Amino acid sequence: MLLKIAKTTAFVALTSCALNAADFNAQAEKDRLALIDYFEAKFKDPYGNKNTFFPYSTDDELKNNIISGLKHEDFSKGNYAFSKNGKVSYEEINEFPPYEEFLENGEELYNKPFANGKSFKNCFPNPDVVGDYPYFDDKKKEVVSLTSAVNTCLKDNGEKPWKTKKGKMAHLQAYFANESRDSEKKVNIQIDSKAAADAYERGKEYYYSQKGYLKLSCATCHVQGAGQRVRNESLSQLLGQTSHFPVYRLKWGAASPSNDGLGTLERRMAGCVKDQGQVPPGTESKEMKELLYFMAYMSNGMPVDGPDIRK
Numbered sequence: 001m002l003l004k005i006a007k008t009t010a011f012v013a014l015t016s017c018a019l020n021a022a023d024f025n026a027q028a029e030k031d032r033l034a035l036i037d038y039f040e041a042k043f044k045d046p047y048g049n050k051n052t053f054f055p056y057s058t059d060d061e062l063k064n065n066i067i068s069g070l071k072h073e074d075f076s077k078g079n080y081a082f083s084k085n086g087k088v089s090y091e092e093i094n095e096f097p098p099y100e101e102f103l104e105n106g107e108e109l110y111n112k113p114f115a116n117g118k119s120f121k122n123c124f125p126n127p128d129v130v131g132d133y134p135y136f137d138d139k140k141k142e143v144v145s146l147t148s149a150v151n152t153c154l155k156d157n158g159e160k161p162w163k164t165k166k167g168k169m170a171h172l173q174a175y176f177a178n179e180s181r182d183s184e185k186k187v188n189i190q191i192d193s194k195a196a197a198d199a200y201e202r203g204k205e206y207y208y209s210q211k212g213y214l215k216l217s218c219a220t221c222h223v224q225g226a227g228q229r230v231r232n233e234s235l236s237q238l239l240g241q242t243s244h245f246p247v248y249r250l251k252w253g254a255a256s257p258s259n260d261g262l263g264t265l266e267r268r269m270a271g272c273v274k275d276q277g278q279v280p281p282g283t284e285s286k287e288m289k290e291l292l293y294f295m296a297y298m299s300n301g302m303p304v305d306g307p308d309i310r311k
C-alpha cells in the first residue's frame with residue numbers, strides 16, 4: 001500500500017513538474033494565437049468590417065489600397081503585406097536589393113580574425129542564428145539580444161564593442177539574417193523558466209503601456225492602428241514586426257557616408273519611440289531587450305526574412 005502511494009506521489013510530482021516546464025510559455029502562446037486571430041479577422045474583409053476594425057479609414061483606402069484575406073505568414077512583410085501601393089514600390093526596389101554589398105561586408109567581418117586569432121566563428125559556429133534571438137539566459141537571468149551577443153563576443157575576445165545601430169553591427173547582422181533566410185529558419189523564441197516568463201511580461205507591459213500627453217502605446221499604432229494611414233505611411237502590425245531586420249531604409253540612405261542606409265532593429269525601435277515623444281531605452285538596456293523578447297515571441301513560427309527594405 002505504502003509503495004503504491006509512494007509510486008502515485010512520484011507520478012503526480014513528475015507530471016506536475018513536466019506540466020510546469022511546458023507551462024512557462026502558456027500565457028505567451030495564448031497571446032500569440034490571439035494576435036494571429038485578431039489580425040486575420042481584421043484583414044479578412046477590411047471594407048466589410050470597417051466599423052469593427054477601421055472606423056477612421058476612408059472607404060477609398062479600404063476598397064482600393066488594403067489587400068483582404070491575409071493569413072498568418074503574409075504578415076511578415078510589415079505594411080507591404082496589406083498595402084497595394086506599398087507592395088508595388090517594394091517589389092520594384094527589391095529587383096536590385098540595395099543591401100547586397102553589406103552582405104559581403106558582413107561575411108568578411110564574420111571570418112576576419114580578432115587580434116587574438118579567434119573570430120566570430122568561435123562565438124557563432126553557424127551564422128544562421130537570427131530566429132533564435134533574443135533568448136533568455138537562465139544563468140545570468142537576462143535577455144540576450146543578437147546585438148548584445150555580438151558585443152559580448154567582441155569583449156570576451158579583447159576587442160572593443162561596436163556601436164549598435166548601424167555600420168559593422170548592421171552589416172554582420174545582415175549577413176546572419178541572409179544566411180538564416182537561405183536555410184529557411186523560422187523565428188523560434190523559447191520561454192523555459194519563470195524568470196523568462198517574467199521578462200516576457202515586462203516586455204509586453206512596455207508595448208501596451210500608454211505614454212506621453214497623447215497616451216500612445218506601441219499597440220495603439222501597431223495593433224489597433226495597424227492598417228491605418230498616418231500621413232503617407234500605413235501602420236504596420238506587431239505580427240512579423242521584428243523578423244526582417246536589419247533593414248535598408250530610403251530615409252536613412254540619403255544621409256552621410258557614415259550612414260549607408262542599413263540599420264538594426266534597435267535603431268528603428270529607438271526612432272519610433274522618439275517619434276512618440278519619448279526618450280528611447282538604451283539599445284542594450286534591460287528594457288529594450290525585454291521589449292524585443294516580447295515582440296520576437298509574437299512572430300514565432302514566421303520565416304526569418306531579413307535583411308529587407310523599408311521607406
Ligand code: HEC
Pocket residue numbers: 077078079207216217218219220221222230233234235236237241242247268269272273276310
Ligand atoms: C503614433 C504611432 C506610432 C507609435 C505610437 C509607435 N509607432 Fe512604430 N511606427 C510608426 C510608423 C508610422 C512606422 C512606419 C510605418 C510602419 O512600418 O509601420 C513605424 C514603424 C515601426 C517599426 C518598423 C516596422 C517595419 O516593418 O520595419 C517598428 C519595429 C516599430 N515601429 C516599433 C514600435 C514600437 C516598439 C513602438 C512602441 C515603443 C512603436 N513602434 C510606437 C508609428 C508608431
